[in-house]
Amino acid sequence: MSAFMERITGSQSPLSSERSLRWSLALIRLGPAIILLLLIMAFNVLSPVFLTVQNVSNIVVQTSALAVLAIGQLFVILVAGIDLSVGSVLALSTVIGALVFTWNQGLGGSLSVAAFLLTGLVTGFLNGFMLTKGRLPHAFIPTLAMFYAASGLALVLSNGRAIPHVPGIVITLGSGYIGPLPVPVLLVAGLALVAVVLTKRLKWGRWIYLVGGDKEAARRVGIPVDRVILSVFLISGLMAGFAGVITAGRTASGYPTAGELAELQAIAAVIIGGGSFFGGRGSVAGVLVGALILGVIANGLNLLNVDEYWQLIVAGGIIVFAVELDVLRRYLEGRFRTLQARGD
Amino acid sequence: MEAEREQTSQDEKETPILEVRNMTKRFGATLALDNVSLELQRGEVLALLGDNGAGKSTLIKCLSGVHQPDEGRIFLEGEEVTLNSPMEARDLGMETVYQDLSLFDNMNVVGNFYAGREPVTPRWLGGWGWVRDGFMSSKAKESLESLQVNLPSAEVEIGLMSGGQRQAVASARAMSFGRKIVILDEPTSALGARESSNVLRLIKEAPEHGVSVIVISHNLEHVIQVCHRAVVLRQGVRVGEAEPTEENHERLVSMIVGGAAEEGKGEKQA
Ligand SMILES: Nc1ncnc2c1ncn2[C@@H]1O[C@H](COP(=O)(O)OP(=O)(O)OP(=O)(O)O)[C@@H](O)[C@H]1O
Ligand SMILES: [Mg+2]
Numbered sequence: 001m002s003a004f005m006e007r008i009t010g011s012q013s014p015l016s017s018e019r020s021l022r023w024s025l026a027l028i029r030l031g032p033a034i035i036l037l038l039l040i041m042a043f044n045v046l047s048p049v050f051l052t053v054q055n056v057s058n059i060v061v062q063t064s065a066l067a068v069l070a071i072g073q074l075f076v077i078l079v080a081g082i083d084l085s086v087g088s089v090l091a092l093s094t095v096i097g098a099l100v101f102t103w104n105q106g107l108g109g110s111l112s113v114a115a116f117l118l119t120g121l122v123t124g125f126l127n128g129f130m131l132t133k134g135r136l137p138h139a140f141i142p143t144l145a146m147f148y149a150a151s152g153l154a155l156v157l158s159n160g161r162a163i164p165h166v167p168g169i170v171i172t173l174g175s176g177y178i179g180p181l182p183v184p185v186l187l188v189a190g191l192a193l194v195a196v197v198l199t200k201r202l203k204w205g206r207w208i209y210l211v212g213g214d215k216e217a218a219r220r221v222g223i224p225v226d227r228v229i230l231s232v233f234l235i236s237g238l239m240a241g242f243a244g245v246i247t248a249g250r251t252a253s254g255y256p257t258a259g260e261l262a263e264l265q266a267i268a269a270v271i272i273g274g275g276s277f278f279g280g281r282g283s284v285a286g287v288l289v290g291a292l293i294l295g296v297i298a299n300g301l302n303l304l305n306v307d308e309y310w311q312l313i314v315a316g317g318i319i320v321f322a323v324e325l326d327v328l329r330r331y332l333e334g335r336f337r338t339l340q341a342r343g344d
Numbered sequence: 345m346e347a348e349r350e351q352t353s354q355d356e357k358e359t360p361i362l363e364v365r366n367m368t369k370r371f372g373a374t375l376a377l378d379n380v381s382l383e384l385q386r387g388e389v390l391a392l393l394g395d396n397g398a399g400k401s402t403l404i405k406c407l408s409g410v411h412q413p414d415e416g417r418i419f420l421e422g423e424e425v426t427l428n429s430p431m432e433a434r435d436l437g438m439e440t441v442y443q444d445l446s447l448f449d450n451m452n453v454v455g456n457f458y459a460g461r462e463p464v465t466p467r468w469l470g471g472w473g474w475v476r477d478g479f480m481s482s483k484a485k486e487s488l489e490s491l492q493v494n495l496p497s498a499e500v501e502i503g504l505m506s507g508g509q510r511q512a513v514a515s516a517r518a519m520s521f522g523r524k525i526v527i528l529d530e531p532t533s534a535l536g537a538r539e540s541s542n543v544l545r546l547i548k549e550a551p552e553h554g555v556s557v558i559v560i561s562h563n564l565e566h567v568i569q570v571c572h573r574a575v576v577l578r579q580g581v582r583v584g585e586a587e588p589t590e591e592n593h594e595r596l597v598s599m600i601v602g603g604a605a606e607e608g609k610g611e612k613q614a
Contacts, residue, residue: 203462204471210459213448220410220446221460222431280450333503340496340506 021336028329032273032289035318039293043300050303057182061175063295064184065090065243065250067288069262070269071195072239074287075232077270078199078212080279081139083233085127085146086240086266090259092154093119093244097170098163098254109167116170116248117241123150124237128230139233147263154256162255166248174249184246188288191242195284208232212279268315269294272322281326293318359422361386361556362407362438362525367416369402369580376402377413378580384525384558387551391567391588392560393600394577400560401443403577404527407558408440409433420524439522443529445514449503453495456502457484457517487520491546491553508539515546519555526550527558532566544570564593578602 027034043050069086076083093116101112123146130142176183198205211218211228219225240259247258273290275282294315301311360383369377376399384390394400405411407418409427418425420436427433433440447456458480464473485498493516495509502510511531518526528547532540540563548570550557561567567574567588574588576599584599586592 201474202471203464203473203475206455206462206475207460207471209450210448213450214446217444217446217448218460220430220442222429222434223460280448336504337506340504340509 018336018339021332021339024332025329025336028325028332029274031325032286032293032322035272035321036289036293036296039296039300043296043303047300047303050300055299055303059292059295059299060185060188061182062299063291064182064188065246065259066262066265066269066294067188067291068191068239068243068246069259069266070273070287070291071191071284072236072243073263073266073270074195074273074275074282074284075208075235076139077267077275077277078208078279078282079229079232080212080215080277081131081229081232082143082267083127083236084140084143084263085123085150086236086243087259087262087264088147088150088154089120089123089237089240090244090247090262091256092123092150092157093117093241094166094248094254094258095154095158095163095256096254097244097248098165099157101167102163102165105167109169112167113169113245116245117238120237120239120241120244121234122237123240124233124235125230127237128233131233132226132229151256158254158256160256162251162253164253166252166254170245170249171252172249174246174251176249184249187242187246191239192284192288199284204228204231209280212281214280265294268319271326272318274322274326276326277323278326278330290322360384360419361388361421362558363419363422364403364407365417365419367403367406367413367418369399369406369411369413371402375580377406377416380416380577380580380582382575382582384556387554387556388573389547389551389557389559389571391571391574392558392577393562393564393567393574393596395600397579398577398600399580400577401529402580404440404529404558404560407433407527408438434521437523438525438527439518440527441511441514441518441529441531443533445510447502447510447514450501452501453488453498453513454481454484456513457487457520461521484520488516491516491519491549493542493546506539507534508536508542511535511539511543512546515543519546519550519553522555524554525556525558529560530562531559532561532563540566564588564596567596568593576600 049055069090072086073083096119097112097116100115101109104111127142127146130136130145131139134142136142173183173187178186199208207218207223207228210223211225215225243259243262248254269290270282270287271277271290272293273282273286273288275286297314298311301314362384364380364382367377367380380399380403392400392403402411406413407427409430409432412428418427425436448459451459463476463479464470465476466473481498488495488498493512495513502513505513511534515528515531518528531543531547535543544566547557547559559571568590571588573585574596575585576583576596578600583602586596586599588596
């Protein structure tokens with residue numbers, strides 16, 4: 001009756017190559033973690049201080065803003081979009097947060113913190129609104145516009161200067177410690193946990209993956225596609241606000257050129273961490289690994305006194321490698337399908 | 345007594361589960377459907393035939409809420425319905441398997457089964473509720489089992505499945521959720537003989553599960569195997585119907601292609 005299905009389930013001839021395909025696919029999924037491990041091992045050999053507690057702590061603290069941005073970027077890339085504005089929005093949020101604090105220092109600076117986050121939410125909303133309601137062809141367009149506009153607004157509002165006025169709570173969030181644990185790292189962990197629950201467990205997160213898998217099909221099964229898309233930009237914007245808090249907390253100021261190139265780093269972290277530009281694939285854990293890879297490269301090459309510009313070249317190489325892994329995955333899946341269809 | 349019994353059976357016959365009256369649909373200057381009427385009986389497997397561009401897909405998209413017809417009425421179990429979205433059709437118990445299957449390659453079988461209607465707990469949280477993965481998984485496996493669809497594993501991503509397996513999953517999904525009607529657009533067009541037979545069996549057995557079926561196909565052999573009746577469209581017009589049998593094979597073909605073949609056969613014109 002369904003002999004062809006059974007033949008596949010049975011442990012017969014096609015399985016040897018099927019098994020090796022399965023293995024290769026699993027290996028690709030572990031690719032980012034393996035890269036990270038190899039990098040750590042290499043730097044450990046090359047530099048005696050690399051794996052000291054102090055340096056490891058440095059790496060995670062220095063990577064925390066990027067990690068938060070990358071988590072936000074993941075959601076956008078999951079629906080096959082891109083958010084080019086997060087670096088500028090980060091800067092704008094530090095400027096607005098610092099300005100609000102100079103006007104109003106009440107409530108322990110919580111108005112200022114709210115201003116950081118609200119800046120992210122509003123810009124994220126505008127990005128998503130322009131994309132879905134303005135029927136723009138690709139997320140590239142509204143977020144590119146926001147990239148310029150947010151940066152311009154940050155420069156206008158601050159007169160192009162740093163504003164050395166942020167509340168204590170922001171400084172704590174950006175550079176404080178609880179016992180031996182850096183607060184920004186705890187913040188990253190908290191946000192990552194929420195993101196994991198959203199992506200893995202909640203219906204809305206499931207829908208984000210479905211929209212990324214196939215927009216048209218998602219529409220047909222009744223998913224409110226436009227609202228899902230809008231929500232990922234809200235998340236990305238909010239994360240830019242949090243990253244702004246961390247950045248301002250580390251420098252104790254709001255400044256309009258903060259987060260330069262951060263959007264590209266965040267995109268790189270997602271892609272290196274196994275997120276697919278085709279949409280529908282990627283995980284929070286992968287993104288954290290991707291961010292750490294970038295952090296480790298920067299830190300390790302620094303320790304080895306390698307010129308800063310080489311970091312960019314290495315990062316570029318790893319991006320190409322990561323995307324090639326994604327392409328290879330698609331190819332292997334195709335092979336796998338053919339095997340399944342033949343069934344013998 | 346006798347007369348009464350006749351009356352009730354007559355009634356049942358005469359309230360089709362689905363009826364389309366005088367449906368017209370235009371795309372700009374294209375008249376995709378021209379005053380088409382159609383009825384689907386309870387427990388019937390109805391074939392919708394026609395050449396490329398005849399309007400078959402357009403008709404079923406009007407029935408599944410993807411398109412809204414310009415004119416015409418739809419009756420479900422005798423009651424008029426309007427279908428403004430695919431969701432509304434689904435809520436009424438009508439499921440459609442489109443030509444592109446609407447499957448999600450990045451999800452496994454279970455995820456695809458419940459795509460867009462994942463059960464959550466607590467329910468009032470809606471989209472922010474916790475997806476009941478265990479429940480979904482056991483229910484989906486139950487459905488696949490009762491439809492006798494055997495897959496290597498319900499946890500395998502759809503993207504890794506063959507065309508036949510994908511079609512089987514999409515059809516089984518529709519059969520499990522479509523309480524009344526399942527509509528399939530060319531379910532065997534991309535499949536080899538062996539994979540087709542599995543899907544055809546699903547269609548043939550659908551009435552046993554209380555589901556009536558409309559199936560579009562270009563393959564007359566398949567139609568003859570599983571369908572009770574065939575309606576033919578040509579250039580948006582319903583040109584006739586026939587019982588799909590080997591004897592009617594040529595008649596159906598001439599209805600589909602029309603023109604010279606039809607004149608030669610002396611078939612009636614639309
Ligand atoms: N969305 C649309 N916009 C404009 N024209 C359309 C659209 N959908 C269908 N048509 C036109 O309507 C007519 C009927 O198309 P339809 O897809 O219903 O045919 P079909 O019978 O399903 O053909 P096939 O066997 O090739 O699938 C064709 O002329 C087609 O070009
Ligand atoms: Mg069609």
